[in-house]
Amino acid sequence: MKNHKTIILSNQEIAPGYYRMRILAPEYQQLATPGQFVMFRVQHTFLPLLRRPFGIFRVGFMPADCDAMPEKEFIEIIYKVVGSGTEIMQELHQGDRIELLGPLGRGFETGDPAEEKILVGGGIGLVPLYMLAEKLVQTSKVRLLMGGRTRDDIITVTEFERLGVETYVSTEDGSLGEQGLVTSVLEQKLAAQPKAAVFACGPMPMIDAVQKICAGYSTSLQVSLEALMACGVGACLGCVVKGAGHSDAEPRYLCSCKQGPVFRAEQLDWSRLEQQDSVCGGCD
Amino acid sequence: MAEQTEVVSKRPQMAVEIAGIKLKNPVMPASGTFGYGEEYAPYLDLNQLGAIVTKGLSLKPKAGNNTPRICETVSGMLNAIGLQNVGIDAFIADKMPFLQQIDAPVIVNFFGNTQEEYAEVAARLDDLPGVAGLEMNISCPNVKQGGIVFGTEARAAQDVVSLVRKRTDKPLIVKLSPNVTDIRVLARAVEDAGADAISLINTLTGMAVDVKTRKPRLANTIGGLSGPAIRPVAVRLVHQVVQAVKLPVIGIGGIARAIDALEFLIVGATAVQVGTANFVDPNAMQTVIDGLEEFCQNEGIADINELIGSLKQ
Ligand SMILES: Cc1cc2nc3c(=O)[nH]c(=O)nc-3n(C[C@H](O)[C@H](O)[C@H](O)COP(=O)(O)OP(=O)(O)OC[C@H]3O[C@@H](n4cnc5c(N)ncnc54)[C@H](O)[C@@H]3O)c2cc1C
Ligand SMILES: Cc1cc2nc3c(=O)[nH]c(=O)nc-3n(C[C@H](O)[C@H](O)[C@H](O)COP(=O)(O)O)c2cc1C
Ligand code: FES
Numbered sequence: 001m002k003n004h005k006t007i008i009l010s011n012q013e014i015a016p017g018y019y020r021m022r023i024l025a026p027e028y029q030q031l032a033t034p035g036q037f038v039m040f041r042v043q044h045t046f047l048p049l050l051r052r053p054f055g056i057f058r059v060g061f062m063p064a065d066c067d068a069m070p071e072k073e074f075i076e077i078i079y080k081v082v083g084s085g086t087e088i089m090q091e092l093h094q095g096d097r098i099e100l101l102g103p104l105g106r107g108f109e110t111g112d113p114a115e116e117k118i119l120v121g122g123g124i125g126l127v128p129l130y131m132l133a134e135k136l137v138q139t140s141k142v143r144l145l146m147g148g149r150t151r152d153d154i155i156t157v158t159e160f161e162r163l164g165v166e167t168y169v170s171t172e173d174g175s176l177g178e179q180g181l182v183t184s185v186l187e188q189k190l191a192a193q194p195k196a197a198v199f200a201c202g203p204m205p206m207i208d209a210v211q212k213i214c215a216g217y218s219t220s221l222q223v224s225l226e227a228l229m230a231c232g233v234g235a236c237l238g239c240v241v242k243g244a245g246h247s248d249a250e251p252r253y254l255c256s257c258k259q260g261p262v263f264r265a266e267q268l269d270w271s272r273l274e275q276q277d278s279v280c281g282g283c284d
Numbered sequence: 285m286a287e288q289t290e291v292v293s294k295r296p297q298m299a300v301e302i303a304g305i306k307l308k309n310p311v312m313p314a315s316g317t318f319g320y321g322e323e324y325a326p327y328l329d330l331n332q333l334g335a336i337v338t339k340g341l342s343l344k345p346k347a348g349n350n351t352p353r354i355c356e357t358v359s360g361m362l363n364a365i366g367l368q369n370v371g372i373d374a375f376i377a378d379k380m381p382f383l384q385q386i387d388a389p390v391i392v393n394f395f396g397n398t399q400e401e402y403a404e405v406a407a408r409l410d411d412l413p414g415v416a417g418l419e420m421n422i423s424c425p426n427v428k429q430g431g432i433v434f435g436t437e438a439r440a441a442q443d444v445v446s447l448v449r450k451r452t453d454k455p456l457i458v459k460l461s462p463n464v465t466d467i468r469v470l471a472r473a474v475e476d477a478g479a480d481a482i483s484l485i486n487t488l489t490g491m492a493v494d495v496k497t498r499k500p501r502l503a504n505t506i507g508g509l510s511g512p513a514i515r516p517v518a519v520r521l522v523h524q525v526v527q528a529v530k531l532p533v534i535g536i537g538g539i540a541r542a543i544d545a546l547e548f549l550i551v552g553a554t555a556v557q558v559g560t561a562n563f564v565d566p567n568a569m570q571t572v573i574d575g576l577e578e579f580c581q582n583e584g585i586a587d588i589n590e591l592i593g594s595l596k597q
Contacts, residue, residue, distance in 0.1 A: 001326045001327070002326070002327070003327055003565070003566055003567060041564065041565070046359045046511070046512045046540060046564065047358065047359050048356060049356055049357075049359055049360060049361060049511055049512070049560070049564060050356050050361060050563060050564065051563070051564065099565070101327075101566065227351070228351070228352050228353070228354050228355070229354075230354050230361060230363070230560075230563045231317075231323075231562070231563040232563075233319075233323045233324065233327075233566070234319055234323045235317065235318055235319035235323040235324065235562070235563075236316070236317060236319075236354070236363070236365070236563060237339075237348060237353070237365050237368045238353045238354035238363060238365065239353075239354075240348070240351060240353070240368070241351070248347070251345075251347030251348070253347065253348065253368065258323075
């Protein structure tokens with residue numbers, strides 16, 4: 001865990017509205033585990049103020065520019081342009097200076113190698129699953145079920161295929177792969193073989209549906225959640241989610257940035273994950 | 285000539301003192317933005333800080349509010365964390381051992397929902413070794429008095445501070461809410477009640493709306509605004525309080541760089557707290573400390589205390 005003042009090595013649009021950024025990141029090869037994230041400081045001014053969290057897509061090395069120089073260690077992030085911060089990010093170029101805090105959070109547990117591994121990704125939620133796939137293919141059979149609204153939301157699937165991952169694609173409009181929701185493919189797979197380990201990341205309705213399906217087959221599930229974050233290190237308590245057994249009398253909040261962003265399904269209170277009611281008069 | 289060079293290169297004296305607490309420099313974190321210190325230990329040397337201020341502590345663990353709890357605004361953020369904290373027993377068992385190893389005074393921020401709760405927490409902290417001082421957050425609703433915030437009414441503030449004063453001999457810093465008509469009235473009330481120092485400002489109440497869903501951005505609807513956006517308001521309030529009371533003042537609000545901290549020192553704050561800026565840059569406080577020292581050196585100021593209250597008309 002470090003704050004690196006570093007530079008961008010490349011920043012390219014890979015699909016409409018999706019960018020892939022490579023950033024010089026010493027030590028990440030050794031430190032980063034699948035499912036972890038970084039807090040990216042977009043500008044050196046205070047507008048936008050907070051850092052933006054992004055999953056680590058992959059860690060790698062670039063050959064040295066010159067014989068006597070060391071190889072360049074980098075990370076890649078893939079981001080979708082959605083607001084003020086990512087709008088600035090899409091304008092950044094090779095050589096621009098940025099700050100990177102990380103690697104942060106708890107990633108995925110790989111579990112029993114004998115089990116089949118099923119990765120479920122929805123749109124940009126695919127990002128943290130790539131590093132996981134790289135690791136899992138070494139010991140286990142790995143499938144990726146990838147869903148999106150249209151073909152533009154289906155990114156980097158061929159890279160998973162190159163790892164030896166069997167991939168299934170579905171889109172809601174049928175513009176690529178099967179038409180429908182990725183969760184119905186999951187349902188079919190688990191009906192045939194419930195003894196598997198499922199790893200999911202994507203929009204909350206997808207994660208919710210995945211949880212219901214996995215619970216139905218008693219299949220183990222880990223999910224990576226997105227939460228609003230200010231600090232990324234466990235200090236502000238802005239990013240909490242409700243843990244299993246949570247009640248007003250005995251609250252069990254889990255910190256997404258520190259105890260997550262990856263959780264085992266049984267750690268969470270699924271009935272209240274999205275419920276929002278208020279208890280206090282506006283104190284910090 | 286040789287003598288002059290020596291004077292210029294000599295490092296300025298950076299230590300200040302607040303209510304008997306000796307700080308090696310005037311920079312410390314603002315409560316709630318620095319956890320219990322350990323969260324930031326990988327990123328900066330805690331021993332370099334003037335002091336450490338911990339997350340608001342209550343007698344019992346507190347759950348906090350529902351999510352979303354935070355939202356970014358223009359050069360600022362709103363939060364309604366709801367004072368989630370581990371409670372005093374877990375604080376003593378799990379957090380104090382780490383804090384005690386740090387070579388910086390530990391100031392424990394605390395609050396209650398009734399006068400009695402405030403007094404009880406203060407009494408428990410009073411015997412605790414390794415606690416250099418207490419910072420009392422009075423921006424909390426008094427549940428026994430229809431939820432009126434202690435810190436917005438001079439009478440309520442004075443009563444609760446007087447009660448706490450009786451229960452602790454530790455240096456007592458009272459942290460004021462800016463959400464009042466005349467801050468000077470509140471400052472005088474807590475001075476009369478026996479506070480040893482005043483810190484301000486806590487967050488300004490605010491609200492933001494998601495125009496697509498037409499819902500408030502915070503689950504709690506209302507939250508506290510912090511960050512660079514609030515700095516001019518904070519400087520003004522610190523200025524007014526310094527004029528109104530004899531107590532030393534700690535300036536808080538939107539500090540991210542040395543020049544921000546300097547504004548507060550010049551209007552008369554003896555020390556400053558850095559809050560939201562820690563989220564943006566975990567090394568922010570070290571940057572402020574280094575920048576203050578550099579400023580003194582460049583301006584030929586031998587002792588940072590010379591700057592405090594040096595505002596010219
Ligand atoms: C652990 C984690 C990993 C993530 N990984 C990726 C990734 O690999 N690729 C990707 O494209 N996005 C990822 N996100 C979401 C990403 O952080 C947001 O899309 C981004 O912060 C939006 O910033 P903005 O300034 O463009 O949007 P704005 O809406 O202008 O942002 C305003 C504020 O809301 C926050 N915010 C907005 N949307 C989200 C969101 N979905 N999740 C969390 N905070 C949000 C911003 O950080 C900022 O503080 C991840 C989020 C988390 C928590
Ligand atoms: C996430 C968050 C949590 C906070 N928690 C507390 C708290 O527990 N007790 C307290 O007295 N102030 C709390 N504050 C207020 C800060 O200590 C500080 O007064 C305020 O943020 C203004 O300073 P800043 O602009 O530098 O952040 C909190 C602020 C934030 C942003
Ligand atoms: S983002 Fe601050 S505690 Fe998680």
